Amino acid sequence: MKVAEKEIEEFVCDAPNAQDKSERGLALLKYLILGVLFGIVFVKAEIISWFRIQEMFRMTSFHMYGVIGSAIVTGIISIQLIKRFGIKSVAGELITIPTKVFKKGQIYGGFIFGLGWALTGACPGPLFAQIGSGFTVIIITLLAAIAGTWVYGKFADRLPN
């Protein structure tokens, strides 16, 4: 086990940056390129389609189950290989995967997100790809999602968790 499962010092979000070396300017370009590739896959596999999400929840197509399922299998194999061979990051650091702590929020929040997912036909990633694809009205959905995030932050300590 070469993977340090340390807590990220400041906070744990779903996508923390565990790299010690700071990155500025052009060093950030690689994330842009990766994002572009990712966005292309979202559109070409029609994951951004409201209809595909409806098919998923109506269980009339295997497509989305296949996408998410095979993504998870690929992810599991990749992380196991990284652990097994002690692969380091490009900057030479030990690869860190923060431990997710169980909270009631995963139940309540997860359920609330699910309700929204079926309505908007999008989780946060596809929202960005939809806007890029020319469905500019989704800017409103994105702003509402930012507002929802803010309201959660405002009342976070008063919600059961």
Place this chain on the structure above:
Amino acid sequence: MNTFIEWLSQPWPWYVAGPMIGLTVPALLIIGNKSFGISSSLRHVCAICIPAGIPFFNYNWKKETWNLIFVLGILIGGFVATTFISDPNEIVIAADTQQELAALGITDFSGLMPADIFSWENVFTAKGLLFFVFGGFLVGFGTRYAGGCTSGHAIMGISALQWPSLVATIFFMLGGFLMTHVIMEPLMKLVGF
């Protein structure tokens, strides 16, 4: 070259798209020791633009700039795919779903998104309020409350064999099933479908 573009322009099957999405997990870990997740970008926007002294938004967001660059990339990727390699044919939707949606008042099945709902004309109507404002709010509030979305929990979390992420994913699906099969129809009637 043209045949290559034509080949790329077809809809990509799940067994191509899924593994490509899955590979984002090791790609981010290896290029920058970063965990895959997208909904956190919404939190960073709050932290940058409207922190309002809320502790939840008081953190070193500069360290998480990469996440915002990544989602900007997703937006650009959406543009690139739609502009250069878009599928000239109409989207193929399962017949059952098409019938069920038609019964709810969806008539346009030509694009990736139903024009009956997702158009600027609907912004200041009850339809827009339901699908954009209410729906978007639930997505933002729910993902933050859950500590992640489909990418952070379902893909990254389960890939790292973290059971809390499996719990979150099960409840994503339960919420979606309830909305689709029980709540959506009365809500759509209410907003004039």
